[in-house]
Amino acid sequence: MTVIRTMALMDGQPEARVDAQPGASVTAGPAATSRSRFVRAARGEAVDRAPVWFMRQAGRSLPEYRALRAGTAMLDACRDPDLVTEITLQPVRRHAVDAAILFSDIVVPLVAAGVDIEIVPGVGPVVAKPVRTLADVEAIKAITCADVEFVATAVGQLVAELGATPLIGFAGAPFTLASYLIEGGPSREHALTKAMMHGEPELWRRLLARLATITAEFLRTQIAAGASAVQLFDSWAGALSAADYENHVLPHSRSVFDALGEGTVPKIHFGVGTGEFLHLMRAAGADVVGVDWRVPLSEAAHRMGPGAIVQGNLDPALLLAPWPVIEDEVRRILADGRRAVAEFGAAAHIFNLGHGVLPDTDPEVLSRVVELVHASQQ
Numbered sequence: 002m003t004v005i006r007t008m009a010l011m012d013g014q015p016e017a018r019v020d021a022q023p024g025a026s027v028t029a030g031p032a033a034t035s036r037s038r039f040v041r042a043a044r045g046e047a048v049d050r051a052p053v054w055f056m057r058q059a060g061r062s063l064p065e066y067r068a069l070r071a072g073t074a075m076l077d078a079c080r081d082p083d084l085v086t087e088i089t090l091q092p093v094r095r096h097a098v099d100a101a102i103l104f105s106d107i108v109v110p111l112v113a114a115g116v117d118i119e120i121v122p123g124v125g126p127v128v129a130k131p132v133r134t135l136a137d138v139e140a141i142k143a144i145t146c147a148d149v150e151f152v153a154t155a156v157g158q159l160v161a162e163l164g165a166t167p168l169i170g171f172a173g174a175p176f177t178l179a180s181y182l183i184e185g186g187p188s189r190e191h192a193l194t195k196a197m198m199h200g201e202p203e204l205w206r207r208l209l210a211r212l213a214t215i216t217a218e219f220l221r222t223q224i225a226a227g228a229s230a231v232q233l234f235d236s237w238a239g240a241l242s243a244a245d246y247e248n249h250v251l252p253h254s255r256s257v258f259d260a261l262g263e264g265t266v267p268k269i270h271f272g273v274g275t276g277e278f279l280h281l282m283r284a285a286g287a288d289v290v291g292v293d294w295r296v297p298l299s300e301a302a303h304r305m306g307p308g309a310i311v312q313g314n315l316d317p318a319l320l321l322a323p324w325p326v327i328e329d330e331v332r333r334i335l336a337d338g339r340r341a342v343a344e345f346g347a348a349a350h351i352f353n354l355g356h357g358v359l360p361d362t363d364p365e366v367l368s369r370v371v372e373l374v375h376a377s378q379q
């Protein structure tokens with residue numbers, strides 16, 4: 002499969018013009034994207050308008066994605082650098098978002114670590130032999146960058162293609178990965194997970210510590226290959242109380258962020274239903290905290306304290322409503338983001354959804370949301 006060259010497209014993007022200023026770097030990766038609105042906002046610098054990208058912008062909402070994926074299993078697609086490159090670029094071309102997010106999945110490093118796991122369409126990740134014992138934990142091997150070389154190759158190709166548009170790398174946080182491994186698949190209650198957390202704290206600690214080293218290596222690989230930012234997805238952490246999060250999860254997520262080092266690319270931390278402990282997610286070592294639709298951005302900024310950078314928080318379900326509803330909601334969120342900065346000391350707002358794009362979303366609507374965000378000044 003050949004990757005379609007996209008530089009002509011990138012020329013049309015505002016970010017490309019930002020970088021074309023005298024003295025701007027022309028190299029790929031973080032040097033080329035350091036003046037982009039997304040990276041500047043993610044560092045807490047003032048920007049003229051909120052940058053916008055969408056979680057799950059690559060994927061089933063796009064007919065061109067469905068056509069390309071036909072006949073290829075999800076995890077095989079994730080291991081094919083040319084497919085990853087093309088799928089990652091599709092939403093950037095179509096929507097002119099301010100950042101790309103690597104097409105991959107949170108379970109990709111687990112496969113590299115030797116876990117027998119499938120992504121079942123319409124279900125999600127399913128694990129053949131759920132983790133129950135210390136032997137199960139020790140069978141999950143610590144990965145090196147060589148085990149996920151296909152990701153480094155894809156990231157390298159992408160930063161060359163993307164020019165001044167930043168690429169966001171990502172990984173699943175230890176808790177969310179542990180939930181899949183312990184439950185054996187998606188779970189509403191996370192009951193077995195919580196039972197292990199409290200009933201077998203040493204086993205729990207060892208499992209999360211192992212997952213933290215795998216996640217950190219996966220993120221370091223993406224950063225070394227040129228990703229301009231990374232997002233740690235702790236999608237299911239909202240199932241926990243703040244106390245459980247603080248005692249049993251936060252130390253492991255912190256060790257992931259710590260392993261990336263000071264002075265690295267901006268770090269984003271995201272969870273769903275985590276309004277009760279947004280301040281802890283920030284304290285784990287994040288520069289930017291993703292907020293779902295349950296908590297207004299200004300309230301999130303208030304809870305996290307001065308200097309927070311908020312990302313979010315349009316309810317993805319609302320994208321299925323008529324356009325006037327969506328338009329009002331986008332404007333409200335932009336105004337609330339400005340309020341987060343002006344009244345609650347937030348450093349910046351990055352526009353996003355409160356969770357991923359739903360497969361039934363009309364891609365035209367996503368493009369219109371980007372246009373609307375782009376048209377509004379700070």
Ligand code: CP3
Pocket residue numbers: 055056057058059060061070075102103104105106107108120121122123124125126171234236357
């Ligand atoms: O555009 C992007 O955001 C990048 C792509 C991305 C995928 N998965 C692609 C994908 C990202 C960031 C993820 C992360 C991910 N994967 C998370 C955390 C983010 C979140 O949504 O909370 C989680 C929990 C997973 C696990 C997972 N993988 C689920 C729940 C599913 C959906 C299963 C289904 O069919 O309903 C997947 C599969 C998956 N990951 C798809 C995509 C595009 C769909 C696969 C397909 O096209 O058949």
